[in-house]
Amino acid sequence: MAKPAQGAKYRGSIHDFPGFDPNQDAEALYTAMKGFGSDKEAILDIITSRSNRQRQEVCQSYKSLYGKDLIAALKYELTGKFERLIVGLMRPPAYCDAKEIKDSISGAGTDEKTLTRIMVSRSEIDLLNIRREFIEKYDKSLHQAIEGDTSGDFLK
Structure with a gap:
């Protein structure tokens, strides 16, 4: 497998549109x-x-x-x-993440992979935005929703 050049810079694929109004x-x-x-x-x-x-x-x-x-x-x-x-x-990313979390804990069982992926891969600021969106959209704190649907390691 080829290694990237030392000091190479990586950029995401979505950039601001030039001359945006x-x-x-x-x-x-x-x-x-x-x-x-x-x-x-x-x-x-x-x-x-x-x-x-x-x-x-x-x-x-x-x-x-x-x-x-x-x-x-x-x-x-x-x-x-x-x-x-x-x-x-x-929709802002936090809105989409809040919806994915809600979907992962709704119904029978918990989609632990989705819940874990979102919770561990987002920055502290992202998580604060997700919490804000979750309360606004579902009238329940993210903590309460996760706590009410999960057990074991998620409660630690």
Whole structure:
């Protein structure tokens, strides 16, 4: 197996879009959803070429420009798997992690692999954000939810 060059820098695959303007993106998304039907290609192009941080800024700009929630507008305009994809991309990572944790402890048994993967691989700041999202979304603390569904080593 080849070793990377010493001192090589690694970068993630998702980068900020150069020349990003959240107001311009919010206006373009509004236009793509205006009238009968929606311009799915324009929606996909904008959302998939922005980092999550930039998508969150677009959500804020959309709200301030149009007084509406962008995610709610996307849910209204889109359907099926495309809707789930686009809405999922619009959510902050902590929201997605909180949902994955909830799903892992819901129902019979616990998906320990998912729960463990999230809990041990996130930074302290990420975990604080996940806790905040969990309380906001489920009206229950993350600690209470995990404690109520797990036993053994998870309670240590």
